[in-house]
Amino acid sequence: MSKLPSTEELQATLKDRDHQIREQWIKVYEARLVREELTKCHRAEGVNHYEACHDLVQHYLELLKDAKVKGWRQIDRE
Template identity: 45%
Template sequence: MVRKSGVEFDEGPPDDFDLANPYKDPVAFLEYREYLVREKWIAIETAKIIREKLKWCYRIEGVNHREKCRDLRRQYLESTRGIGWGKDARPYDLHGPKKEEESVE
């Protein structure tokens, strides 16, 4: 028995998943759903880490936080875009287009 030198993870979505007909292969559909959930959790945890760094920056810099923490603030705002669990955050490929709200004039 030979030990592997490193651990390998399957990071991508399943190869046999068909977006046109997602229910064709139930196993691939579940693997794809697990992949989406895993990616969502990674995005959420990344945002949490950046938020903690931003809190620390605000505390340390005091009144100069607007200048000194600008990059972290932008990075945090960018990391929180589109990571919600609601219907609006569903992947476009799997669930079709989002319905636009009609404006009342």
């Protein structure tokens, strides 16, 4: 039979879950902000957006790699 975790262990687990999920949401929101800036750049630059917005596109693609909220069940399985 497995031993039940103590109250302190449960609180630490919940605190860790909250922290990790908060960090995931921050990454998602940062990607959203960059996407909005990219949209503005595309509209402002018109046909030159391929050259003018290239840096934003690269940054957005990097952010998309980690911009996912996995939820607490995924966190507990790791």
